[in-house]
Amino acid sequence: MKDIAQLLAEFREALSNGWIPPLEMARLLNDMNWSLTKNFPDIHTGLSDNLDDVSDNLYTSIQNFGANDE
Numbered sequence: 001m002k003d004i005a006q007l008l009a010e011f012r013e014a015l016s017n018g019w020i021p022p023l024e025m026a027r028l029l030n031d032m033n034w035s036l037t038k039n040f041p042d043i044h045t046g047l048s049d050n051l052d053d054v055s056d057n058l059y060t061s062i063q064n065f066g067a068n069d070e
Helices: 004-016 022-039 041-045 051-065
Strands: none
Touching: 022 041, 022 051
């Protein structure tokens, strides 16, 4: 497996270049929420915005406006 710093750098590059589609971003937000809940419950408890709600809003926006910004 690649070093986490390298993976994060590649991920940030993909985000910056628009290579990650909105639906995949929503899935990633769900995964982040799950990971925070399971692995870092104190941090999850202190979040001002629930990532699960954010991902739900993104799913809704994709359904209403499409997955592409054309």
